Amino acid sequence: MRALRRLGIGAKLVAATVLVLVVAGVPIERLAARDMEAALVAEHSPRAAVDAAVWRSRRTLLIGMGAVIVVAISVGAATTFFITRPIRRLTRFALAMSEGDLSTRAPLRGSGELRQLAHALNHLTSELSRSIAEARTERDLLAGILDGMSEGVLVLDRDGRILLANRALRAMAPLGEDALGRSVIEAIRNARLTEAIQLAGRRDEPVDVEVELGRTLPRRLLVRVSRRKSPAALGRDARDAREGHDARGADHDGGSAEPGLIAVFHDVTDLRRLETIRTDFVANVSHELRTPVTAISTAAETLQLGALQDPHEAAEFVDVIDRHAKRLRHLVDDLLDLSKIEAKNFRISLSELDVAPAIEHVTHLLGESARRRRVTVTVDAAALPPARCDRRALEQVLMNLLDNAIKYAGEGAHVQVKARSVDQQVTIAVADDGPGIPPHHLGRIFERFYRVDAGRSRDLGGTGLGLAIVKHLVELMNGSIEVESAIGRGTQFTVRLARAA
Numbered sequence: 001m002r003a004l005r006r007l008g009i010g011a012k013l014v015a016a017t018v019l020v021l022v023v024a025g026v027p028i029e030r031l032a033a034r035d036m037e038a039a040l041v042a043e044h045s046p047r048a049a050v051d052a053a054v055w056r057s058r059r060t061l062l063i064g065m066g067a068v069i070v071v072a073i074s075v076g077a078a079t080t081f082f083i084t085r086p087i088r089r090l091t092r093f094a095l096a097m098s099e100g101d102l103s104t105r106a107p108l109r110g111s112g113e114l115r116q117l118a119h120a121l122n123h124l125t126s127e128l129s130r131s132i133a134e135a136r137t138e139r140d141l142l143a144g145i146l147d148g149m150s151e152g153v154l155v156l157d158r159d160g161r162i163l164l165a166n167r168a169l170r171a172m173a174p175l176g177e178d179a180l181g182r183s184v185i186e187a188i189r190n191a192r193l194t195e196a197i198q199l200a201g202r203r204d205e206p207v208d209v210e211v212e213l214g215r216t217l218p219r220r221l222l223v224r225v226s227r228r229k230s231p232a233a234l235g236r237d238a239r240d241a242r243e244g245h246d247a248r249g250a251d252h253d254g255g256s257a258e259p260g261l262i263a264v265f266h267d268v269t270d271l272r273r274l275e276t277i278r279t280d281f282v283a284n285v286s287h288e289l290r291t292p293v294t295a296i297s298t299a300a301e302t303l304q305l306g307a308l309q310d311p312h313e314a315a316e317f318v319d320v321i322d323r324h325a326k327r328l329r330h331l332v333d334d335l336l337d338l339s340k341i342e343a344k345n346f347r348i349s350l351s352e353l354d355v356a357p358a359i360e361h362v363t364h365l366l367g368e369s370a371r372r373r374r375v376t377v378t379v380d381a382a383a384l385p386p387a388r389c390d391r392r393a394l395e396q397v398l399m400n401l402l403d404n405a406i407k408y409a410g411e412g413a414h415v416q417v418k419a420r421s422v423d424q425q426v427t428i429a430v431a432d433d434g435p436g437i438p439p440h441h442l443g444r445i446f447e448r449f450y451r452v453d454a455g456r457s458r459d460l461g462g463t464g465l466g467l468a469i470v471k472h473l474v475e476l477m478n479g480s481i482e483v484e485s486a487i488g489r490g491t492q493f494t495v496r497l498a499r500a501a
Contacts, residue, residue, distance in 0.1 A: 090118060097121070102129045152221070152265030154184075155228065160197065160261070162187060169265055172221060173213045188213065193223060193263075200225035200261055210268070222266040284449035288331055288464070292324035299324075334465040337396075338448070341472040348390035348476050352500040355426060356381040358391060359417055362398040366406060370415070375406050381419035386500040387426035393473045394497075400466040401430040401493050409434030409490070424499050431492035437485040445483055446471040 086107070093106045102125050106118040146153055152169030156162060160183050165175055179187040185194045196209040206226035212218045299317040307313040340346040359381050370377050387394075398417075405415045409432035418429045437445065444450045449464035474481045474495055485491040 086118075090121065093121060097125055097128075102132070150267070152267075154263040154265070155260065156184070156197070156262070157260040160184065160201070163260065172219055172265055172267055196223060196225050197261060197263065200227065218269075219267055220269045220272045222268045223263055224266075225261055225263045228260045228262045281448065284464070285335065288449070289328070292328040292331070295324040296321050296328070331465075334469060338465055338469055338472070341469065341476070346473075346476065348393050348473075350388050350390055350477060352386040353389050353391055353394065354384070354386050355389070355394065355419055355428060355497075356384055358394050359398060359419060359428070362395055362402055363417065365399070366402055369403070370406050373406060373410075374412050375409060375415055376413075377402070377406070377415045377417070379417045381417065381428075384419055384426060385421050387497040388500045389477045389479070389497050393477055397470050397473050397495060398428070398430070400470050401495075404466060405430055405432040405434075405491075408432075421499060426497045426499050428495045428497070429492055431490060433490040436487045436489055437483070437491050438487060439485075442483055442485060446481075 090106055093104060096104050105125065106121045146164075146166040147168075149166060149168055152172045153164070153166045154162065154169055155164040161181055162179050162184065165179055169175065173188050175187055184190075184197055190211050190213060192209055192211045196207045196211075200207040204227070206224050208222065208224050210220060210222050212220055299320040303314060303317050307317055337346070359379055363377055363379055366377070402415065402417065409415055413432055413434050415430070415432045418431070420427050420429075441450075446467050448468045470493075471481055474497075477497060479495060479497040481493060481495050483491065483493050
């Protein structure tokens with residue numbers, strides 16, 4: 001029995017056939033021999049007896065053959081059933097595996113080829129499951145890396161259609177959900193980027209280009225487009241590198257080694273903006289310094305050429321030197337203060353502070369300036385709770401706002417400083433009834449060196465940095481500032497500070 005189990009399907013069928021023939025043939029042969037013996041013994045019998053004996057022999061043979069056929073069919077059907085049953089099980093298992101169910105295993109029943117086939121299918125399923133798990137791990141790792149990158153990544157096939165666009169690129173460029181499978185010109189609509197992609201497809205070297213994407217908030221992007229090699233080409237490159245051969249060029253079979261392109265997008269918007277700010281800052285500082293330095297140099301040269309001998313002219317030129325020296329000192333002080341604030345080196349100490357004495361102190365310091373311009377300054381800051389702020393920073397904020405109001409409101413104007421407690425905040429408003437600020441200037445009023453009227457500001461000794469310093473100081477105190485203005489009706493700056501607990 002153990003030896004029989006080791007036999008294959010074909011050997012089992014042969015053994016079953018032989019067994020049926022042996023089992024069925026022996027009885028038939030005995031019956032036929034018995035009838036023939038009876039016929040020979042009785043051959044002296046009449047003809048009718050011999051015919052009857054032959055007919056009985058034929059009938060016995062036919063019945064035996066029928067029985068053999070029936071038995072053979074029964075044995076064959078049973079043998080087929082028992083042989084094909086494990087094959088059907090393996091077939092169902094293979095179909096389940098082809099549909100993606102890799103958790104099942106083929107039953108290891110029987111012996112011979114079927115057992116080996118089941119074992120091979122189970123091994124194939126295990127290896128396939130492991131390969132799929134590794135592929136999923138690599139895919140998830142790659143997806144995590146791509147989504148975690150700050151650079152945008154765009155992968156194209158050899159026809160220039162989008163295969164992949166990571167999260168950063170979708171934030172940079174107006175890519176819709178249907179971008180995959182479309183061409184770049186359809187999905188992004190940028191002529192320079194399309195030209196760079198076409199050029200990269202014809203060159204071995206990467207192509208660098210800077211483009212601007214987006215309409216509402218355009219972004220400046222530096223893009224590098226390069227060819228994407230196939231895994232086979234990468235393997236040949238590594239092999240050729242080890243062997244010291246030149247790995248560049250086409251495939252050995254004459255086909256292209258690059259199945260597509262890959263473009264990497266670097267967002268340089270902030271960098272370009274900082275470069276512009278730096279350039280503008282240097283230009284503005286140079287311009288602001290040139291005016292007082294030129295005035296001081298000219299006045300000193302004039303005095304040296306003989307104006308010292310005329311007391312009236314000498315006094316006039318000394319006044320020019322003094323005025324522009326003060327302007328130069330104010331500019332340098334403002335630049336130093338602004339640089340400290342932006343470099344986070346301007347230290348403040350937030351504490352509970354009564355703002356009314358600070359307002360009175362600043363208005364007293366600027367009282368002479370207001371009298372010279374015949375500007376009336378009124379203060380309304382009674383019964384206020386303390387605010388959480390820094391005294392030195394608050395006084396500098398009030399000084400700049402009130403000084404601007406006195407300077408630009410005009411002769412005979414009225415300036416009011418009003419402080420109130422509103423919704424857990426202390427608000428300080430500095431308002432004037434001067435000419436006002438045009439609406440298109442309000443959005444840039446807190447920028448460095450930005451002036452509504454550059455000529456008038458310089459004549460009044462302004463540096464263009466006061467409001468920028470004010471905004472930074474207010475934000476350092478965890479507050480906010482806003483401006484409201486109407487042409488011919490004046491301007492109001494409102495500072496909001498947190499009320500002390």
